[in-house]
Amino acid sequence: MAGVRVLVGTRKGAFVLSSDGKRENWDVAGPHFAGWEMYHLKGSPVEPDRIYASQSNGWFGQLIQRSDDGGATWQPVGNQFQYEGVPGTHQWYDGTPHPWEFARVWHLEPSLTDPDTVYAGVEDAALFRSTDGGHSWHELAGLRGHGSGSSWQPGAGGMCLHTIVLDPRDPGRIVIAISAAGVFRSDDGGETWRPANRGLRSGDSIPDDDAEVGHCVHHLARHAARPEVLYMQKHWDVMRSDDGAESWVEVSGDLPTDFGFAIDVHAHEPETVYVVPIKSDSEHFPLDGQLRVYRSRVGGNEWEPLTKGLPQANCYVNVLRDAMAVDSLDDCGVYFGTTGGQVYASSDSGDSWAPIVRDLPAVLSVEVQTLP
């Protein structure tokens, strides 16, 4: 019987949650790397037992861990992330030049075709790639060097490259997102880049409506069967692109608030999108203490609240940008983790929810593997 493996990164370790295809009974393994911040774990789509994990803390820096047995055992691999050439400066919060400094790896994106190739999105924002299973890392320096890098500024969480979208139809196409610089696209495997933010409006923080960079993009999602369609949760606004990030239109529609972090797409329905509206950028919790996932079945604008099984009173958790994922079983499973340590799962495309676990450390990331 098919099964699922949910990889959960938290503030104090990593957890691996496993179930069969029914998704009713769960085995909880962990904490792995107890006490460390686990920003992200993700498995190779072509070799699912190969999992990469970002392990860090403020004392001992950054490590990359790799498992070749589905998360049962791990080995540290390479942790040298050296910016190419003279790193230069970006803007600091006060607008002054600030040297590029490596802080941590926010996101690991394994190649769609090669288990030894994996991309790392880091803070201060840059994209690295390993082609030897994580042992060595090399910056794709054309991103920082394309021209606008010196004007990038950090968002409240740091200047992080947090989203890496690979294209199953075109191995040269990579779309990435940075807080708070925006979306950038490469069509040559990461050698050269250009901003891809046309249509984004950030009037609360950027006076120029047509600014090429400077947008606080929180997360991107796409459906594998239609990689040219991208969905975005921006700081404020839910956006959609139908042309591979060439241009964006707002699809917030009737959402009660369009601030948020997480966004994902149903595994079998490219027009079915999920977000978790958060009250505001100054109050990082759900509206009215009610934790609600919103689902659009028409690609945005028309949204329905999903509440069954989710707390509808006194709930003041957040759902972070990398903390939502879907499985690809026939009845699509949807999963998200909260800063209160709950991981919720729905095995019916979001109609109903139940917690897999309730009391983990604050959840930073959730990824799901569908196993044969």
Add this chain to the structure above:
Amino acid sequence: MIRVVLPVHLRDLAQVNREVQVDVIGQPTQRSVIDALEASYPMLKGTIRDPLTQRRRAFVRFFACEEDLSHDSPDAPLPEAVVTGAEPFFVVGAMAGG
């Protein structure tokens, strides 16, 4: 033989007990001891010193013989009691955060 006491997170990472022993060629210093430690336990590379600058991480301290040696030169000789093995060299995760 230099005795080195590691903090909990690094013990877990290296899969060792509280104290390890390393051989240092020549005059034992902070640099030569950490070099030897990293040679014996490669998974510790980058955790005590920045992997690029080789500078001590801000929240890592070095203690020995009831003294804080963190601000000594990395090439300063270590106390004789550490060299003879009478006292360990402590790698400490500084008390910080909440």
